[in-house]
Amino acid sequence: MSKEELLKKLEQLVIEGDVDNAPAAAEEALDSGVTPWECIQDGLSKGMETVGRLYEEHEYFLPEVLLSANAMYAALDIVLPQLKVRGGGESPGTVVIGVVEGDIHDIGKNIVKALLTGAGYNVIDKGRNVPAEEFLKGVKEEGAQVIAMSTLMTPTLESMREVEDKLKKEGLKGKTRTIIGGAATSQTFAGEIGSDDYGEDAQQAVDKVKALIADITAAVAAVGERVEK
Numbered sequence: 001m002s003k004e005e006l007l008k009k010l011e012q013l014v015i016e017g018d019v020d021n022a023p024a025a026a027e028e029a030l031d032s033g034v035t036p037w038e039c040i041q042d043g044l045s046k047g048m049e050t051v052g053r054l055y056e057e058h059e060y061f062l063p064e065v066l067l068s069a070n071a072m073y074a075a076l077d078i079v080l081p082q083l084k085v086r087g088g089g090e091s092p093g094t095v096v097i098g099v100v101e102g103d104i105h106d107i108g109k110n111i112v113k114a115l116l117t118g119a120g121y122n123v124i125d126k127g128r129n130v131p132a133e134e135f136l137k138g139v140k141e142e143g144a145q146v147i148a149m150s151t152l153m154t155p156t157l158e159s160m161r162e163v164e165d166k167l168k169k170e171g172l173k174g175k176t177r178t179i180i181g182g183a184a185t186s187q188t189f190a191g192e193i194g195s196d197d198y199g200e201d202a203q204q205a206v207d208k209v210k211a212l213i214a215d216i217t218a219a220v221a222a223v224g225e226r227v228e229k
């Protein structure tokens with residue numbers, strides 16, 4: 001089968017919610033040289049986009065969407081561990097990640113987590129439906145430099161604002177950086193709530209977290225210099 005056919009097969013298995021055959025198709029694609037990221041982005045996620053459209057058009061209902069999500073997860077179980085670990089040695093930083101309070105959509109968050117882990121970051125995963133305090137605990141108790149928040153739903157955008165407000169109130173904004181993502185979010189919304197950045201997909205998440213950590217390291221060093229003087 002050609003690369004295009006293998007990717008099309010993954011896409012189709014997600015649309016059909018075929019939990020039984022998705023893992024074997026993922027293995028077949030990887031064995032044929034399709035990269036893990038291509039499997040995710042050009043196969044599985046495309047299938048999920050179609051599922052979203054079918055749901056909006058009332059052709060699919062929640063049970064079908066759930067089956068598709070399970071098929072996607074079954075394939076991701078094979079694909080995610082194959083994402084290459086870049087670098088190695090000392091961890092480049094600590095990130096606390098979660099889906100904000102009120103939202104349970106966690107497929108995208110888990111892909112972001114896998115890529116960050118693959119890039120060597122120490123990732124503290126708070127799961128889904130995460131209250132603001134839990135994100136803050138990641139900073140206060142576990143030393144995270146970056147908070148990464150995900151949401152796919154419009155009503156739960158407010159939970160992101162709550163995290164930002166709490167960070168400001170507790171004087172933690174200077175010590176940490178935040179990044180948001182997920183279909184309901186945007187660069188504009190990030191600016192509106194005072195988040196430091198927005199990422200469109202998991203690869204952007206890795207690049208932008210790297211920049212945020214460099215930024216915070218420079219800011220901490222500048223404060224240190226001022227104190228010494």
Ligand code: B12
Pocket residue numbers: 045048049051052053055056062065066069102103104105106107108109111112148149150151152153154155179180181182183184198199200201202203204205
């Ligand atoms: C699968 C799915 C479900 C599954 C979720 C399974 C799971 N474990 O996640 C189930 C069936 C459980 C579900 C339930 C519901 N769903 Co639903 N669901 C979807 C669907 C079809 C696909 C989402 C998905 O997984 N996409 C694939 C992943 C890979 O994409 P992604 O999450 O966007 O992630 C990528 C990027 O966004 C980015 N990213 C993600 N997070 C982050 C974080 C950071 C920091 C960064 C930088 C980047 C980043 O990187 C990822 C990978 O590259 C969407 C439709 C759609 N078009 O999105 C609806 C959708 C999100 N659901 C919706 C709704 C309304 C619901 C329900 C409320 C329905 C109901 N009446 O009960 C419930 C949710 C209950 C709750 N409280 O959360 C609506 C939300 C509408 C809105 N704007 O508010 C959508 C948009 C469907 C629609 N058009 O109406 N759903």
